[in-house]
Structures are given as C-alpha cells and as structure tokens.
Amino acid sequence: MPQKTEPLKSILGFEYENILHTLSNLGLNIVISVVILIAGFWLANKAGKMVTRLLQKSKTDAGLISFLTNLTVIASKILVVFTAMSQLGIAMTSFVTILGAAGIAIGMAFSGTLSNFAGGILILVIKPFKLKDTISALLVTGEVTEIQIFNTYIKTADNKVIILPNGPLINGTIVNFTRMEKRRIDIVMPVKYGLGSEEIVSKIKETLENHPAILKDPKSQVFFTDFEPNFGKLNVICWVKTTDHLNVHRELSNTFFEWLEPTQ
Structure with missing residues (x-):
C-alpha cells in the first residue's frame, strides 16, 4: 500500500499530513480571529462608554463627548480588525502597500467622508x-x-x-436661533382704517406693557406701514427671552388676530 501512495505523493508535491496540518492551523486561526473580533468589538464599545463617563465627570461639552466617544469606538474597532487580519497571516506591510498604491482612488472615493470628518472637528472647535x-x-x-x-x-x-x-x-x-439670550417677535397685521383701529392699537400697547414675558429693553414698538386705500399694515415688535419666543409669539398672534376679526 505504501508503494502505491508514493507516486501520488510525488505528483502532488506534498504529504497528506502537511495538508491536514495546514488546514488545522488555518481553522484554528479563523476561530481565533473570530474570537478577537467578537471580544475586541465588545471591548471597543466598553472603551467608548468609559470615555463618556470620564468626560462627563470632567464636565466636558456634550457635543465633544459624543464626538470623542465615537472616535474612540471606531479607532478601537479598526485596530481589532487589523489584529484579526494579522492572526490570519495577512501581512500588514502588504496591506499598507496595497492601500498606498490605491491611494488616489481611495482618496477620491472617500473625499466626502474625509470632508465630513474634518467638518465634525471644525464644528467642535468653532462651535x-x-x-x-x-x-x-x-x-x-x-x-x-x-x-x-x-x-x-x-x-x-x-x-x-x-x-x-x-x-x-x-x-x-x-x-x-438659541445662541443669543434675546429674540425679537415680529407680527404684521392688516388693519382697516377706522372701525376701532385706534382701540386695537391701544389694547396691543397695553398688552405689551403688562405681559410678564416681554422685556422692557429693547422697547416694544407698534406702528403702521404700507398704507393702502382701505387698510394699513400694523407692525408689532417686542423682545423676549429666547426660551419664551415660540410660546409668546403664538399667544400674541392669536390674541391680536382675535381682536381684529370684528373690524375686518
């Protein structure tokens, strides 16, 4: 029997034992690489959470915390992938050489991504x-x-x-809209001449004067512009804290237009 297998071994150029040994090593390396990926990704996520906790304790800006956490997780996962590839016998020097040769194509393909990355850094720096x-x-x-x-x-x-x-x-x-402490409210309403228009203007001024959310400085203004044959445009300008802007704007608009309905 050994005599029959010798010619086959010579033709193939290797021993059956070597094939089994190679497959065994490859299978073991694949298993180890998968374990590295699973454990490494888990540790990368844990590292991200740790960075978040540390930065929160130091009262770092929330936007910067989010950015650095994501950067930590992504960088860690890239390192894990490289480690798993090394376990499979893929030489990093060859990998880097290939990337270098394809640098122009990769740069063009990822130009938008790199631009977005740079934009993210600028947002955190310029704020x-x-x-x-x-x-x-x-x-x-x-x-x-x-x-x-x-x-x-x-x-x-x-x-x-x-x-x-x-x-x-x-x-x-x-x-x-929220960077400044104060915001201006502008309301423009068409008001017919006569028919209680003076009374409406008086009520609006009184409301602006007594409303608790309307600031005294800058001073509120009520005036007519764009005089048409039958009506003029009544402009109401007042200032509020930015946090009150939406609610006060809605309240004043609803109130003022209700007063106008009987005169239209």
Missing part, C-alpha cells in the same frame, strides 16, 4: 452650535440632538430625525 440648540441649515430646521464624527442629527418640530453631513453643514449657512 457654531451645540447640543439642544435650534438651528436652520441645509434647508432643515430643528433641534441638534447629536454631533457625531461624520454627521449631525437634527430633530424637527414634527418629530422627524434628519441626518446632516458635517462637511456641507460647516461650509454652508447656519442660523442659530
């Missing part, structure tokens, strides 16, 4: 907005709920979550 600010950007208006490495999450008034890429976001126009 055009922070978490819980209400902003308008890229045709979207809402509250900032999360600032991540590549994207910023916005919750709209109708409870939709919109994800904005950080690159275009930082390069575009950003309107921050």
